[in-house]
Amino acid sequence: MMRLRAKDLDRCVGCQLCMYACSRRQGKIGTEHSGILAVSLSGFERGATVIFCRACERPPCAEVCPTGALVPRKGGGVRYAESRCMGCGNCVDACTLGAIFRRRDGKVSVCVHCGYCVSFCAHGVLEYSEAEA
Amino acid sequence: MRSRVLFINLSSYEHWSEDFEVEEWLGGVGAGIRLLREHAGRAEPLSEGNAVVLSTGQFTPAYPMASKCVGMFRSPLTGTLGESHAGGRVATSIANAGYLAVVILGRAEEPVYVVVENDRVHFRDARAIWRVRDSIVVGRIIAKREGGAGVRSVLRIGAAGCSMVRYACVNTETYRHFGRLGMGAVFGSKNLKALVISGRGSFTPERLSCYRRIYREIFSRITSWKEAKKYYTLGTAANVQPLNEMRSLPSLNLRQTHLEGAENISGEAFAERVLGRRVACSHCPVACIHIGALRVPYGDEPYFYKTLMVGYDYELIYSLGSMLGIRSAGEVLRLINQVERLGMDAISAGVALAWATEALERRLVSRRETIEELKFGRVEGYIKATEHLASGANEFYRALGMGVEHASKIYGGEEFALSFGGNEMPGYCTGYGSYIGYLIGSRHSHLDAGGYELDQKLAKEGKELSPEELVDTLVRREVEKQLLSTLVVCFFARSIYTPELVATAFEPLGMEVSPGELMQIAERIYAEKQRYRGELGFSMDRLRVPERALKQEALGRSLSREYVERALRYFAERYL
Ligand code: SF4
Ligand code: SF4
Ligand code: SF4
Numbered sequence: 060m061m062r063l064r065a066k067d068l069d070r071c072v073g074c075q076l077c078m079y080a081c082s083r084r085q086g087k088i089g090t091e092h093s094g095i096l097a098v099s100l101s102g103f104e105r106g107a108t109v110i111f112c113r114a115c116e117r118p119p120c121a122e123v124c125p126t127g128a129l130v131p132r133k134g135g136g137v138r139y140a141e142s143r144c145m146g147c148g149n150c151v152d153a154c155t156l157g158a159i160f161r162r163r164d165g166k167v168s169v170c171v172h173c174g175y176c177v178s179f180c181a182h183g184v185l186e187y188s189e190a191e192a
Numbered sequence: 193m194r195s196r197v198l199f200i201n202l203s204s205y206e207h208w209s210e211d212f213e214v215e216e217w218l219g220g221v222g223a224g225i226r227l228l229r230e231h232a233g234r235a236e237p238l239s240e241g242n243a244v245v246l247s248t249g250q251f252t253p254a255y256p257m258a259s260k261c262v263g264m265f266r267s268p269l270t271g272t273l274g275e276s277h278a279g280g281r282v283a284t285s286i287a288n289a290g291y292l293a294v295v296i297l298g299r300a301e302e303p304v305y306v307v308v309e310n311d312r313v314h315f316r317d318a319r320a321i322w323r324v325r326d327s328i329v330v331g332r333i334i335a336k337r338e339g340g341a342g343v344r345s346v347l348r349i350g351a352a353g354c355s356m357v358r359y360a361c362v363n364t365e366t367y368r369h370f371g372r373l374g375m376g377a378v379f380g381s382k383n384l385k386a387l388v389i390s391g392r393g394s395f396t397p398e399r400l401s402c403y404r405r406i407y408r409e410i411f412s413r414i415t416s417w418k419e420a421k422k423y424y425t426l427g428t429a430a431n432v433q434p435l436n437e438m439r440s441l442p443s444l445n446l447r448q449t450h451l452e453g454a455e456n457i458s459g460e461a462f463a464e465r466v467l468g469r470r471v472a473c474s475h476c477p478v479a480c481i482h483i484g485a486l487r488v489p490y491g492d493e494p495y496f497y498k499t500l501m502v503g504y505d506y507e508l509i510y511s512l513g514s515m516l517g518i519r520s521a522g523e524v525l526r527l528i529n530q531v532e533r534l535g536m537d538a539i540s541a542g543v544a545l546a547w548a549t550e551a552l553e554r555r556l557v558s559r560r561e562t563i564e565e566l567k568f569g570r571v572e573g574y575i576k577a578t579e580h581l582a583s584g585a586n587e588f589y590r591a592l593g594m595g596v597e598h599a600s601k602i603y604g605g606e607e608f609a610l611s612f613g614g615n616e617m618p619g620y621c622t623g624y625g626s627y628i629g630y631l632i633g634s635r636h637s638h639l640d641a642g643g644y645e646l647d648q649k650l651a652k653e654g655k656e657l658s659p660e661e662l663v664d665t666l667v668r669r670e671v672e673k674q675l676l677s678t679l680v681v682c683f684f685a686r687s688i689y690t691p692e693l694v695a696t697a698f699e700p701l702g703m704e705v706s707p708g709e710l711m712q713i714a715e716r717i718y719a720e721k722q723r724y725r726g727e728l729g730f731s732m733d734r735l736r737v738p739e740r741a742l743k744q745e746a747l748g749r750s751l752s753r754e755y756v757e758r759a760l761r762y763f764a765e766r767y768l
Contacts, residue, residue, distance in 0.1 A: 072479040074472035075284070075342075076256065076411075082394065083404060089253045090288050090343055091394035098342035102332060103366050103471050104483070104501035110342075162392065163310060181415050181477040 060134025062114045062172045063095075066186040073097050073107025077176040077185060081168075084175040091162050094170035112136050112158045112170040114190060120150035120159060120169070129169070134190035136172050193250055193703055194219075194395065197227065198291045200306055200313060202382055203240060203298030207313040212292055215703075219249040220678040221275070222717045223293050224264035228273075229724045231295055237268035237374070238356060238381035240299040246347075249680035252287040252475075253393060254403070254701060255410055257688070259283045259473045260680040267373040268381075269358040269540070269595050270614035272730040273721060275635040276361075276375055279473035279481075280368030282389070283680055285345040289391025296382065305348075305386035307338055310393075318385040325351035325582070327363040327535040330386060340390025348386035349376045350535025352582040356380045357593040359540035359616070363532070367471070367481055367503035371537040372637060373615060398702035406697050411477070413688050420478050423684050424470065427482040428506035429459030432514075435620075438648075438747060442621045443514040444568050445546035446610055446740050449621055453519040457509050462521050468501055473682075480684065486525045502529040510619030511542025516549070517568030530575050534582035540595070541581065543616035545574055547596045547609050556604045561588035607739035612636050617738075620644035623651075623746035624659075628756060629666050631735045632763045634721045639683065640673065641666040651747040659759035667718075667767060674714040722768060732764040 074097070081093040095111040114135030121129040121137050128143035129150055146165025151157075160168045174187035195214045200207045217226050224247040235241025244265045251258035261283035267274030286294055289310050296306075300315075303322040307314040324330050327350030334346050345364050352360035353376030360376030361369045370376075379385070397403035414420065422430060435441040436454040443451035455461060468485025472478065486500045502525045512531065513524040531541050549566040551557045559565065563580055564573040577589075584590040591599040596616055600609035610617040612630035618638035620626045629643025630636050638644055643666055650657065657665065673683070681689045689697075691707035698705050705713075742751045 072470055072472040073474075074477055074479060075474045076477055079253070079256075079475055083407065086396065086400050088395040088397055088403075089393040090284075091392040093392075096342045099365070099471075102328070102335070103481075104328075106469055107471060160392070162394075179411065179477075182479070 060132070060190050061174060061187055062134055062136065062190040063111060063170060063174060063177070064186050064188055065109070066183060068108050068184060069106070070182045071097065071107045071109055071184045072182055073099055073103065074182070076179045076181070077109060080176040080179040081170070084173065092168050094158075094160070094168045095176060096160060109184065110156060110158055112154075112172070113156060114172060119153040119155070123149040123153045125149065132172070134172075137169065139167070139169055139171055141166060193701065194287065194290070194292045196291050197223070198294045198308065198313070200294065200296050200308075201298045202296065202300040202304065202306075202384060205300075205315050209291070214250070214292070216713070217717065218678045218713060219292050220247055220260075220262045220680040221264070221674055222678040222713060223247045224262045224275070225717060225720050225724060227293060227295055228264040228266070229720070229727075231297060232266050234727060235266065237266045237271065237274075238377065240382075242266050242378055242381070244296040244375060244378055245293055246282065246286060247293040247680075248283040248287045248291070249678060250701065250703070251679050251681065251697065252283050253395065254397070255407060255697060256414060257476050257478070257682045257685040258680050259475045260677075260682055261286065262677060262680060263362070263370040263375050265375055265378045266728065268356070268377045269374045270636065272725045272728045273634055274373040274375060274378070276370040276372045277677070277680075278362075278364055278368045278370045279476075279682065280345060280365035281474040282345040282347065282364050282368070284474040285343060285389040285391055288343060288393030289389055290393055294389065296384065296387070299381065300383040303383045303385055305334060305388065306384065307388045308390070309340065310391045322354060322385055326533045328366055328533055331363065331366060334386055334388060338388050338390070340388070343392050344388060344390030346386060346388050349379045350533060350582070352534050352536040352593075353377060353380040354385075355582065355584045355593070357536060357582060357584070358595050359537040360535055361537045363535055367483065368473070369537070372539065373635060374537075376535050397700045399700040403700035406700060410688065410693070410697070414685065415477055417688065419687060420684070423480040424478055426459035426463055427480055427504075429462050429482065429504060429509055431459070431506045432509055433458040433460065439745070440620065440622050440747065441514050442510060442617070442619060444517050445515060445550045445608055446621060446744060447550075449744050451514045451517070451519070454514060456519045457513045457521055457524055459506075462504060462509075465521050466525060476682065478684065484521070484525045486522055488526065500525065500529050502532065504528060507619050508538045511539045515542050515546040516574060518571055519569065523571040527571055527574055527578070530578050534578055536578070536582060539618060540616040541578060543610050544581065544592050544596045544599070545577060547600065547605065548577070548592060550608055551603055551605045554605065557588060561586065561603075610738050610740065612737070613735055617741075621741060621744060621746060622647035623749060624662055624751065624755060624759070625650070625666065627737050627741055628662060628759050631737070631760065632663065632666065632767075633670060634718075634725065641669040642673075647747060659755050660762045663759050663763045663766070667763075671714050671718045674717045675710055678713065678717060726768060732760045732768070735760060
């Protein structure tokens with residue numbers, strides 16, 4: 060199974076093209092549906108970085124999901140069945156990385172490791188590669 | 193089409209939203225000028241009645257490099273149209289929050305900052321931070337207190353905005369600004385220390401597969417684009433060396449157009465010695481924002497340093513470097529850092545200090561006025577002087593804070609006060625195109641018509657235009673730029689976003705508009721700007737080219753006042 064990885068986080072310029080790509084993949088313009096977030100490192104003077112799911116083998120987020128909207132994915136991370144999500148936000152609190160983002164309707168956005176964003180990062184920050192066994 | 197405009201009234205602490213007529217004006221400058229004219233009217237710039245419009249474009253979250261925010265207000269510096277564009281995350285935050293534009297009205301009774309989070313608006317007490325002079329610190333305090341990291345923008349003012357220096361700027365994301373024409377003073381007059389806008393937005397294109405295809409096409413054009421290289425390698429600072437070589441680098445208050453030692457403040461020198469990182473505006477792969485890293489020792493303790501991260505650009509190197517005779521990249525960065533923190537427009541501040549230096553030299557003013565010893569090439573004096581300027585330390589600095597034109601009317605030295613239409617001169621002295629462009633341009637900026645490019649092109653081709661031809665050409669160029677500014681496409685991307693591409697890119701968003709119609713909209717916007725300027729009392733009679741500028745040869749040509757006057761007369765008859 061493939062997964063999204065950080066090749067070199069230090070190269071991130073904070074352009075957010077990956078965020079727009081992730082929403083676009085889901086048919087949306089904007090950032091609300093993005094499972095990845097580009098932030099400055101407490102101010103752009105310290106540079107920028109991206110936050111996204113690092114594909115846990117035993118995902119805490121799925122463990123606390125009461126409806127089965129988040130289920131462990133082969134190769135790490137989760138699959139997200141949006142229709143099952145009731146917006147409790149347990150997963151948001153459970154993810155140590157803060158890689159699950161709330162949408163306005165209460166549901167969440169999370170990276171499902173599809174790899175779409177990689178080709179839109181012009182700065183060599185991201186890569187899509189085989190997850191270790 | 194995104195058409196919702198958020199209104200925030202600081203006098204009544206109310207907010208509401210209204211729909212805007214997008215078809216006729218699109219967004220950006222089009223929405224900006226319409227909303228400003230309607231809501232500010234002829235109100236005095238620093239009165240409760242002035243408005244600040246922050247406007248985005250229809251492409252803002254949809255396509256890359258359409259992330260400029262157009263700020264419009266009545267300018268306290270020139271008394272007429274105030275227009276200033278900022279990159280960073282302002283435009284994308286406003287658009288993602290669901291708005292085409294935000295309009296700020298009224299005046300708060302006590303210092304406040306305002307937070308917009310998608311549909312919610314909060315008015316927060318800013319009394320505790322009102323006197324924080326450093327705009328970067330203000331940003332940090334607020335960023336820590338508010339949510340939305342990554343999808344927000346924090347617009348704030350420093351000391352200069354609070355004391356209403358007429359060219360105070362509004363800083364965003366540390367390195368981007370609404371720099372020119374005094375939006376920071378308008379914030380100050382409204383008791384508005386900061387505005388935070390955050391939002392995660394989601395819009396559905398009318399035709400998804402077509403949208404994805406056009407997006408990919410634009411993206412690959414940008415990333416395979418040779419010209420972009422110039423913006424991301426050395427950045428606009430690349431201009432220093434060639435301009436100096438062609439004797440077009442305004443230096444020492446334009447006593448010279450060539451600076452001995454300019455190679456130490458060239459784009460190459462900055463890149464080699466200080467370039468620390470590059471960052472990008474939201475939704476732009478180019479990453480042209482150049483940040484210098486400067487290690488500064490504390491004088492009072494050995495082995496104790498601070499490292500400053502300071503953004504630089506050609507305009508700043510001109511105004512705080514060559515104009516003041518500062519020939520070291522590190523010293524220029526220190527001064528930029530200072531001006532940035534105090535929240536002043538770097539061009540105006542540099543030109544003001546250059547004038548003050550010469551006025552002191554010619555004994556029009558004394559140390560009683562300037563407090564510090566101001567001498568070309570001496571950075572320490574300038575660093576201290578910016579503090580006096582930002583706080584209005586005495587009568588002299590208060591006058592200087594009203595603009596160099598104003599100060600020179602009081603103290604003399606008008607012939608070397610480098611101001612055009614009340615706005616301090618941008619960094620180009622290439623001839624009639626640049627100077628007449630500053631005068632007739634809607635915001636007295638080099639960006640209105642890009643006259644400096646035209647001058648260079650004409651010189652290369654060995655062509656000369658009559659005053660009338662020159663004015664027509666400048667106006668045509670300014671009209672064309674209205675199209676980009678209404679889409680808030682970065683000027684760097686002008687060769688990519690042609691009218692044809694723009695028309696195609698509108699299709700999947702559900703709007704049909706032909707290249708011809710787009711140009712009509714651009715013309716309508718230009719005309720509306722002229723109308724509004726007229727209502728605010730803009731007239732050719734008040735305009736002048738400082739004598740100093742006419743004295744210098746430009747690209748090997750000497751300049752005459754008659755030519756300029758004929759051009760201005762023609763402009764007034766034909767376009768006003
Ligand atoms: S979302 Fe967070 S908790 Fe869940 S799998 Fe990814 S990293 Fe682990
Ligand atoms: S890999 Fe797919 S789901 Fe994950 S951030 Fe990129 S586009 Fe979004
Ligand atoms: S596209 Fe690349 S450089 Fe840009 S924010 Fe995402 S990871 Fe960073």
